[in-house]
Every structure is written in C-alpha cells, then in structure tokens.
Amino acid sequence: MRFPSRKVFMKDWMVTSLFLLLSLVLVGYFVYVCIGWNVIVSLSDWKGLTPSYNIAGFDQYLSLFHDQVFLTSLKNNLILILLFVPGSLFLGLFLAILLDLKVRGEGAFRSIYLLPFALSFVITATLWAWMYNLDVGVINTLLEKIGLGFLRPMWVADPNIAMYCVVLALIWQFSGYTMLIFLGGIRSIPESQIRAAEVDGASGFDLYRYVVIPQLKAPALSAFIVLMVFALKAFDFIYILTGGGPGWSTYVLALMMFKETFRKNQFAYGGAIATILFLLALVIVVPYLYLSFRREKE
Amino acid sequence: MNKTVLYVAVAVIITALICSATVWYVMRPAPADVLEIYHWWTSGGEKDAIDALVDVFADDYPDTGVIQSPVAGGAGYVMKAVMKSLVLAGEAPDAFQMHAGYEGQPYFEGKYLEPISDLWQEEGWKPVIPDVVEDMVKFDGEYYAVPVNIHRVNVVWYNKHVLDDNGVDPATLTTWDAFFDACDTLVTAGIAHPIALGDIGKWTDTHVLEQIIAGEGIDFYEDWVNGQVTSATDPKLVSALNTFATYLGYVNVDHVTLTWDEAIARVITGDAAFSVMGDWANGEFYKAGKVYDTDYGTIPTPGTGVMYGLCIDCFQHPKGVKHPENSLRWLKVVGSKEGQDAFNPIKGSISARTDSDTTKYGPYQAAAIADFTAATYMYPSVAHGSGAPEAFTAELDDIMSAFVTDKDVSAAASALTAATNAASDDYIKVWDLD
Numbered sequence: 001m002r003f004p005s006r007k008v009f010m011k012d013w014m015v016t017s018l019f020l021l022l023s024l025v026l027v028g029y030f031v032y033v034c035i036g037w038n039v040i041v042s043l044s045d046w047k048g049l050t051p052s053y054n055i056a057g058f059d060q061y062l063s064l065f066h067d068q069v070f071l072t073s074l075k076n077n078l079i080l081i082l083l084f085v086p087g088s089l090f091l092g093l094f095l096a097i098l099l100d101l102k103v104r105g106e107g108a109f110r111s112i113y114l115l116p117f118a119l120s121f122v123i124t125a126t127l128w129a130w131m132y133n134l135d136v137g138v139i140n141t142l143l144e145k146i147g148l149g150f151l152r153p154m155w156v157a158d159p160n161i162a163m164y165c166v167v168l169a170l171i172w173q174f175s176g177y178t179m180l181i182f183l184g185g186i187r188s189i190p191e192s193q194i195r196a197a198e199v200d201g202a203s204g205f206d207l208y209r210y211v212v213i214p215q216l217k218a219p220a221l222s223a224f225i226v227l228m229v230f231a232l233k234a235f236d237f238i239y240i241l242t243g244g245g246p247g248w249s250t251y252v253l254a255l256m257m258f259k260e261t262f263r264k265n266q267f268a269y270g271g272a273i274a275t276i277l278f279l280l281a282l283v284i285v286v287p288y289l290y291l292s293f294r295r296e297k298e
Numbered sequence: 299m300n301k302t303v304l305y306v307a308v309a310v311i312i313t314a315l316i317c318s319a320t321v322w323y324v325m326r327p328a329p330a331d332v333l334e335i336y337h338w339w340t341s342g343g344e345k346d347a348i349d350a351l352v353d354v355f356a357d358d359y360p361d362t363g364v365i366q367s368p369v370a371g372g373a374g375y376v377m378k379a380v381m382k383s384l385v386l387a388g389e390a391p392d393a394f395q396m397h398a399g400y401e402g403q404p405y406f407e408g409k410y411l412e413p414i415s416d417l418w419q420e421e422g423w424k425p426v427i428p429d430v431v432e433d434m435v436k437f438d439g440e441y442y443a444v445p446v447n448i449h450r451v452n453v454v455w456y457n458k459h460v461l462d463d464n465g466v467d468p469a470t471l472t473t474w475d476a477f478f479d480a481c482d483t484l485v486t487a488g489i490a491h492p493i494a495l496g497d498i499g500k501w502t503d504t505h506v507l508e509q510i511i512a513g514e515g516i517d518f519y520e521d522w523v524n525g526q527v528t529s530a531t532d533p534k535l536v537s538a539l540n541t542f543a544t545y546l547g548y549v550n551v552d553h554v555t556l557t558w559d560e561a562i563a564r565v566i567t568g569d570a571a572f573s574v575m576g577d578w579a580n581g582e583f584y585k586a587g588k589v590y591d592t593d594y595g596t597i598p599t600p601g602t603g604v605m606y607g608l609c610i611d612c613f614q615h616p617k618g619v620k621h622p623e624n625s626l627r628w629l630k631v632v633g634s635k636e637g638q639d640a641f642n643p644i645k646g647s648i649s650a651r652t653d654s655d656t657t658k659y660g661p662y663q664a665a666a667i668a669d670f671t672a673a674t675y676m677y678p679s680v681a682h683g684s685g686a687p688e689a690f691t692a693e694l695d696d697i698m699s700a701f702v703t704d705k706d707v708s709a710a711a712s713a714l715t716a717a718t719n720a721a722s723d724d725y726i727k728v729w730d731l732d
Contacts, residue, residue: 011300018310049386049408069696129498134552157554159703243500246554247700262379263692265404 035278042271049265060272070273073251076163077280080231080252083164087171088227089220092178097208099179100186110183114176121173125240128169132156156242159249166238166250173237174230178223185219186212221288228284232277253277333624334365335613336381337395338374339645343581347645351446354640355631362624367391373501373682385410390616392625393632398434398445398610399684400691403726405614406437412615413440417626423633426651430676430731434684435612437726443612444633447647450666451576451607451679452509452599455562455583458592460489460571474513474541474600477572481548484571493548494570495702496556503698504681504691506545506574510538513601516675516732523678523685525718525725530711539707546702553702565594574599576609576682580662581646590661598669606673609682610650677731687724693717 045056064070095113099106116124131138132155140152156162189212197211235254238244244251244259253273261270333355339348345368352364369377374395381394385405396402405411418424418441424432427445435443454477456468464487466480484492497503512519514534521527527535550570553561562582564570573579583594598605613632615625631637638649643658648667656667678684680691694717701710 007300011303014303015306018307022314049382049404049410051386129555133555135550136552137555155555157552157703159700242554243498243699244696245500245699246703248696258379259692262382264689265382266689 038271038274038278041268042275044268044271046267046271047265048267051267056268060268061276063269064272064276069248069251069256070253072248073253073256076250076252077232077234079163079167080170080234081228084167084170084174084231085224085227087167088174088178089223091171091175092180092223093182093213093216093220095175095179096182096186097212099183100212110180113179116173117177119173121237122240124169124173125237128165129156129241132165156250157246159246162242162246162249166241169241170234170237174227178227181219181223182216185216189215221291225284225288229281232281232284253280331361331621331624332363332365333393333621333628334367334391335393335395335628336367336369336377336384336391338369338371338377339395340368340370343644343646347641350644351631351637351641354634354637355628358631359624359627362627373499385616388618390619392619392621393613393615393628395446395611395613396443397683398431398443398608398612399678400687400724400727401683402435402437402442402612402614403687403724405616406442407726410617411442412617413442414444414615414626414629415441417441417444417615417629421630421633423651426635426653428652428676430678430729431608431610431650433727433729434608434610434678443614444629445610445612445650446632446638447611447642447645448606448650448670449576449578449609449647449682450669451505451609451682452512452602452605453575453577453579454597454599455565455573455575455579456595456597457565457568457571458595460484460568463487466571468595468597471597472600472603474510474544477600478544478548481572485548489569489571491548491550492571493545493550494561494564494573495546495549495553496558496561497553497699497702498555498557500695500699501681502558502561502575503702504694505576505679507538507542507694507698507701508679508681508685509574509599509602509607510541510545511535512605512607512677513541513599514538515601516605516677519677520729520731523680523729523731524727525686525690525722528715528718530708530715532711532715535711535714536707539701539710542701543705543707546705549702576679577662577666578646580660584646584660590665596662596665604674606670606676607679608676608684609679610684675731678729685729687721687726689724690717690721693720 040053040055042060043055043057044053045059046052099109099113103109134140134152134154134157137155139155143149143151153161156165193211194207197207202211233254234252235258238250238252238255239258242250244255254277257270257273257277260266260273337348339345348366352366355362355364369380371377374397377395378401381396382404384390385408390410396405402411423444431445431448432441435441435445454471461468461480464484466483471477471480481492495502495506511522514537518527518534522535529535550556550561550564558575558579559582561570561573562575562579563586565573566583566586566588577596580590583590588594613629615622615629619625635649635651635653635655638651639655639658642649642654643660643663646663648654648659648663648670652671654667656664659667680686680694683691686694694714697710697713697717700706700713
C-alpha cells in the first residue's frame, strides 16, 4: 500500500473536519458542556428557582448517602440491573430459539412478541396496573380460576414485592426487543455451519449450546448495553405504574432526581443524583466502548 | 488550495446559512400583538372551559391573537416541571396556570413575578373576593396573581340510592364516628368496601388526610399549614392519623392500582357508597348521566361543615414577558365577572368572586356557591399546592402512600413532623384562617 501524499492527506483532513465541525459543536455543547454544568450545579448550594453557583463542595453527596430514599433508589436500580437485564436477555434468547425452530406463522409470532416494545411505557404501565389489580385484575382472576385463589398476592400494593412486579412487567416489555436482536444474530450464522454440525451428529440442545449461542456474543453485548442503560434511566414506566410507591418502595434514582429537582426545587441535590447516575452509566459504557474499539482494531 | 476543498467549504457555508435562516424563521419573535398562555387543561371539558375564557378575551381585544400552549399530564405535574425550566431560562410566557399559594413561592423568591397590587385596586377585586382567597395570591403583602376558579376539596360524594336503600341519612354524617357507623351499616348490608379510593398518583391519600386534619378544627389546620405542628405526639395529629387508619379499613383493597376517577366510578355504579374527592369529580357523574340530588349527592367531609377547602388555579404577570400589556389584559379578563362566569360553569368549579351569576351554573355548583358564600372558614389545600411549601408537600405524598399500606400511625406522625422541620425555612406565609 502506498501512503497518500502529504497534500492529499491535508485535503482529506480538512474536508473531514469541516463536516464534523457542526456536529462536534452541537454535541459538545448539548452533551458535554451540560454534563459539566450539571456537575458544577451538584457542587453548589443552588436551592429554589434562583441559580446559585457558590461552590459548597461535596455536601450534597454526603447527605445523599444518609438519605434513606436515595439508598432505596440505588438498591432498586441494582435490582433492575441484576434481575431485569439478565431476565430480558434469557427470555429473549429463549423466544428467539423457539422462533428459529421453523414454527409456522413465524412472522405473526415475531410481531406479537415485539409489539409490547413498540408501545409507549405510559400505555403498558397503565395496562399492568389493571392486570395487577387485586380484585378484578386478570392475574388474580386467573389464579382464582386455577384454584390458587388463596395466594392472591398484593402485587404492586405490597411494598416488599412491588419492585419485583415492576421488573416482571419490564422483562415482558423488553424481551421482544432482545428476541429480535438474537433472532437476527442466529439468522446471520451461515447455514453451512449448522449443516456441518448436524452432519457431525449435533442436534437439538447441543446444536444451540455449542454452535449457535457461542456465536451470539456481539448481539448479546449490544442488547446488554441497551438494557443496562435503560435499567439506570428507567423513569416513565415506574412513574405511571407506582409513582415510586407504596411509600418509597419502588423509587429509582431518576424518579428521585425528578422529585428533588422539580417538585422540591433542590437543584443542587438533584444535580448530585444526576451526577451519580452519570457515573454509573460510565461504568457500564466505558468497558463496552473499550471492547468494541479493541474488536475494531482486530 | 485545491478546488474541491473550496467547493466543499462553500457548500458547507451555504448549508449553514440556509439552516440558520430556517431556524430563525421557525423561532423568530412572534408578531407583536399576541398573548401566549400555558395551562394543563387538556381534557375535553377543561379545554372547552379555557376556550370559553379565551373567547371572552377575544371579544374584548379582537386584534390580539391568543396562543394557547397546553401541556398534558395529570394535575399539571408535567407542566409544573416544564414551567420551572422555561422561567429559569428567561422564557416565561405572558401568563401561565399555577395553583395559588405556595406553588408561587419559588417564582416569588426568584423575583420572576411582577407585583400586580395596582391592578387589583383598579379592577376593584378586593371587595368581591374572600380574604383567604386573596391571601392565597399574596406574598409579603403584595398581590402576585389572579384566581380563575375555586374547586372545593372537602367533599364526600355518595350514591343516593345505596344510602336510601340502607336507611342512611347523609345529613347526619357530620362526625367521623357517625360516618364510620354508617359504613358499618353498609358493610352489614353486604357492601364490603363502602369507601372508594384510588391513589395511583399518591396525591389522593394526601387529599383525604388533609380533609381529616381540617375536621380536627380550623385552628389545628392553621397550625398545620403554618408549620407549627412539629411534635410527632401532637394529640390532634395522632387523632387525625388514627381516623385515617379507621377510614382505610372501609376502603377497597385495590386502591393502589386505581386512579381517582376509577374510584368515583365505583360510587356511580353503587359498588361503593362514598368517595372523598375534590369537586372536579362532579364531571364524572355528569358524564355517566347521573342527576345531582337524585342519583348522587354531596356532604362536606365530617367535621368541616362550615368550612370550604380551596383548590385554586391562577394566572400571574411574569417579569420580562414579550407582551406585558397583553399579559395584564389577560389578567383583567381572568378576574372579571364575565370571564369567571364563562370559564367556571364548564370547568365544574365556581367563580372566585362572591357576585357570580348563579343562573349559569349547574345544580351541584349552585349548591356549592351557596356553601361558599355562607362558609365561616376557608382553608387552602395542601394536597393541591396552596397550603404548604412544595418541599413539604412532595414528601407528604410519599409518607401518605406508605401510610395507606402499613397504617403505622407513629411512623407517619414522625415522618410528617420531620418533613415539616426539614422545610421550616420555606414556611414564608402566615395563614390567618379563623
């Protein structure tokens, strides 16, 4: 390969930067400057609707860790990460494999599974509120019909299990999306490999266990990142379904940030929560960026 | 320099110019004579009401265009956040809907509002608007807003057929003891949960507690909204919470998954006999084709017979708006008898003025107007943003949401007083209710 001459290189560079300039400026301001501004707000003593940039240090962060609501919210975000993310991944993978078994009417099933993801969170949250209804909700009615009426869980009305009800509903909503990603991944595996494995005697579970699933790393990783980020920024679904209740039992960081900032006018405190959310997101996204960067180099 | 680079550079500059021209065109300052208002009245009846008010404005000022910017979202929770961002950014509209009282505090303290005491003087509103209502739009002795309506919060809605069939006379339910006795009668008659509650948005719990606290007496309510109830063992506070705990014993178990209007629907169908809700609930009965005093009726919540609990929307005159003159004109229309009597009959509320034309109102509202003019005491609602600082009210919603699940009186009392103490700096108003 011949290296481009200096002149050609300069030309390329100038054209590229011209095109990049606009988006760099916009993203720079609306993303990076705003993140920096938020960090400054979180270190200030801003309370009420009058901006104040007197640096008060890490006071807000210190009081956060003594705030029971914050700890509950953090715990609930962790529950989302630990249950909702793997739950959606496994259910999605399971559905994708089922669909891959050349069932009849695959297209119809695919749409049915994907439909929840296409609906707005406001709609699905309202729907789940009805389903979780203790008296007339479809879940308790079904339980009664099959003779398990004595169970009659309180669902979202019980602070001890409310968060798990939220997780269940979110898994339902997101599994269609992960299914689609996994199905795409399965379909991109060359037919010849499957055939070869079959000739070697692999079938059923083994075929998926040793041939298909190992090749789904890339789609799994991208679905994982989307789910993780959602687990951190979850807001609308929970806001509508439980509003963080009963009590504080289903509060998550985004919900708490909204309440502190816009209902209680504690801008510095809200900023501190936002900064912590941002750091958590970084912890997830940076390794992903590093991984995909390394893969690109390979 | 290479020609291609030059061409590309020129192309980029031209594109940038076109883009900025388009952006400027879309976002250019509006033509001079308009009025822009924000509100959260988006549902059918509410929209008709604000349109009627805008029509009155259009009749008075035919040359002025009115831009309504409605923001949907239950009880304005969405718009309140939007508004704070807009005002902070210096983009306040000419007037926006807000609840009277403490909801105006952050705007007042941030000096975003212009005092309008002169306007109140010129328009002669003081004599026709009750003192407590006036007080709700004042900070530091100056007027800052104009009330557009009054909703009553201390209302028990009942299904008349259910009560008649079981021999319960609603007029006798003036104390919580009598009320709970009636509930017992209904339970015996087979109505397992005579009180309907739907607290999916949490504020309905606060709403009920507030009326129970008012039932403890206007003096206690005054202390409460003045931030004076700071002891978790305060006998009246404990008594109110105990009453609420008893109340919850008669409430449908699925309240956490219902909205307030779904709870009202149970009263309409007769599955429940009572529901405590503000008088916007009247619209639900109206939509279901029910007739006031025949199918359903109302009583004040027990203990508040001579009181009128106030939920008030108002508009104000923000500083530095684009059309200050139109903003003041709008406020004149909002406070006028004509404007109020156009808006309120459709909205389901009553006029904030005591001289309203009662013939324009429906049967429930006519009764409410009679109560309003005869009321001995009025009190600002806490659940609806007026009575207490926002920092306290936001906590209160969560505390009550926990309480309706665990019914732990002492925990709720401690949390309530702790929230009052935490917000102590924010109690800038001194309510005088008696």
